Amino acid sequence: MQKATTSKMRGRMRIMLLLFMFCGFAVILVQLFKIQILDGEKYQSYAMRQQTRSTTLGAQRGTIYDRNMSALARSATVWNVCISPSQLDADTWDETAQKLSEILEVDKAEILEKATDKTSYYKIVKKGVERGIYDQVLAYTTEKEIDGVFAEEDAKRYYTYGSLASTVLGFCDYDNNGAYGLESYYNKTLSGQKGMVVSAKNAWGSDMPYKYQQKFEAQDGGSIVLTIDQSIQHFLERNLETAIVEHNIGNRAAGIVMNVKTGEILAMSTKPDFNPNDPYTLQDPAAQAQLAQYVEGTKEYEAKRKELWYDQWRNKAISDPYEPGSVFKIITSSTAIDNNLVRMDEHFYCTGSFSVSDRDIGCWKRGGHGDQNFIEGMKHSCNPVFIQLGQRIGGDRFYDYIENYGLGELSGIDLPGEANGILQSRELLNKEGMVELASTSFGQTFKVTPLQLITATSAAVNGGKLMQPFVVKQVLDSQGNVTQTTQPVVRRQVISEETSATMRMLTEEVVAGEGGSGRFAAVPGYRIGGKTGTSQKLDLDPNIHILSFVGFAPMNDPEIAVLVMLDEPELDDAFGSTIAAPIVGAVLSETLPYLGYEAEFTAEELAETEAEVPYLVGETPHDAQAKLTALGLKTRMVGTGTSVLRQIPQSGQTMSKGGTVIIYASEEEMSDAILVPDVVGMTAQAANAEIVGKGLNIELRGVPGDGVPTQVVEQWPLPGERASTGDVVLVTLAEKEEEIPGAAQAANAAAETEDSV
Secondary structure, eight states, X not given: XXXXXXXXXXXXXXXXXXXXXXXXXXXXXXXXXXXXXXXXXXXXXXXXXXXXXEEEEOOOOOOEEOTTSOXXXXXXXXXXXXXXXXXXXXXXXXXXXXHHHHHHTOOHHHHHHHHTOTTSSOEEEEEEEOHHHHHHHHHHHHHTTOSSEEEEEEEEEEETTTTTTHHHHOOBXXXXXXXXXXXXXXXXXXXXBOEEEEEEBOTTSOXXXXXXXXXXXXXXXXXXXXXXXXXXXXXXXXXXXXXXXXXXXXXXXXXXXXXXXXXXXXXXXXXXXXXXXXXXSOOXXXXXXXXXXXXXTSHXXXXXHHHHHHHHHXXXXXXXXXXXXXXXXXXXXXXXXXXXXXXXXXXXXXXXXXXXXXXXXEOSSTTOOEEEEHHHHHHHTOHHHHHHHHHHHOHHHHHHHHHHTTTTSOOOOSXXXXXXXXXXXXXXXXOTTOHHHHHHHTTOSSBBOHHHHHHHHHHHHTTSEEEOOXXXXXXXXXXXXXXXXXXXXXXXXXXOHHHHHHHHHHHHHHHHSTTOTTGGGOOTTSOOEEEEEEEEETTTEEEEEEEEEEEEEOTTXXXXXXXXXXXXXXXXXXXXXXXXHXXXXXXXXXXXXXXXXXXXXXXXXXXXXXXXXXOXXXXXXXXXXXXXXXXXXXXXXXXXXXXXXXXXXXXXXXXXXXXXXXXXXXXXXXXXXXXXXXXXXXXXXXXXXXXHHTTOEXXXXXXXXXXXOEEEEXXXXXXXXXXXXXXXXXXXXXXXXXXXXXXXXXXXXXXXXXXXX
């Protein structure tokens, strides 16, 4: 009986053991299934991280070129200095950390903290180290045979011309990704693809031989070619910078130069701006003063600093809608003309105001313009004339044309941050009483961006075609091959070609006609058209103004448009006609000759080959430039300031037209004394090239008739004498005879004769 019981117990134990073994194997199989099948990828990833090391290879970011292939932004190779905590020698690491701290200018305690983090294969000590610093690190680690310190290649962005076009270009962040502007908009094109080196590691964490290494090459980014011209951009920016100082602009200034036929942006700027090589430093002294009112390190300080950063990065030309003022009268008049609602010889009478519903709306000229035809009303920028045009057009039709001109909608430009604008609704324009319709007719109570306005007004003079503006002309691959070319896009036909021809005539009268409000934008020898604009910030303070002017050239076949907008100038009598117009004229006076447009003068103008230099000291720089331009003289501004402190040549001197007057708007003094060259015996052309090339001006006397060969027979000052930049060299010409010795030789010969007597 006992034996039978024992046998049964052993049988049960065997069964239990088999059950336990089966359950154990089942658990193991389930776990293996989970690890190998369900979580296989995860554990493979863990294994790879333990068994391999990857090092990033930086991709070279593409270059940004101007339209003439001048590099505006390019990348250069830099290095990220790294440490591998697991490979560091604890006995020498304190000394190594001290040396790296000195070379890299990184706090030693920060380096030591990273060195103790054994959970990470590598830590970056400093990013973007340039060649000279990298060489010092490499020399030290090689000499001391230090393991655990290495560098990986990366790229750093450089902006060749500093702040030039900064609000258009934008900048890159610390990881070399586009953060603003074109750098952001075209980031995918420019950034390329980073590469990688994957190396196997042994049980101690050290790299295994080279045969266990695999390299994936980086793919460099593509490049972009802009429509922007670096020289025209410089003309625009220099004039905006001067305007900001001379008129104490409170809320920045913006400007655009555009090809009216294609929509290409030749220049675009907002001032003050920033240096994209150092985008987190506030460049505007006013912004610096605002930040200085807060305690550094506080939340309020950080919040204000970020606000000021975003302000200086913002492209005001596309992001800030404003009330356009009388520049909008181009839209009103073209709408009326396109619908045969006004004749050029039709007369209007301006008393200084016009009654609409229950209110009198004033003209900018309080005494009124009296009797005038429509052309004169446009020249005078008379508000009552345009209120009447608005009433004839009607709310529905006006709204349709405003929409067709692209106002209040995105233009489609290839830049980030463009704003829509804020228009009066169709219902308000049709509202009984027509007050809103009246204010809209002369450019108040609604807002558009400078880009929308220059695009719309360009359509009014280019044949009626609304173009889509763009800033990128071509996209290149990493080898420099063209992969994409932007073609001009006509968005729609807004007005007829006949209406556009009439608008060219009207806008030219504004500048060239007697008493035209845009006369300060005139450039002798060129046919310029344009329209002034003075608007109030009705939603903030009617005493705060925005001044603007849009100019076109040449008016026989317009190609170039320039818009300048000055936000909150500190002036008592602020008008776009007297403040903004001269700035546009200054930009055009440099841009047109640069683009190869030759000045054309009448016979009477050609007969007047000389001009007397006026007294300019005390004038604002742009007023001085406008006076000189009207006389046919060129201007070179030195320094920025509110008024002219000095001029060369002095007032009263006579100069040949086309000569350059230098005006100094700061205390900067001339430090370059120029030796007058010897031009006696040269032709007039050669003498002109020699003298002007030295930074001097030339005045010709005794010019013979056409076709007669000439040469210089006399000059003053004499060769070798010292002169200042801009001084005039008086040159006398005569019919070419036998070779004449240079003036210096002639003087020596005369002295020898005198000594021998």
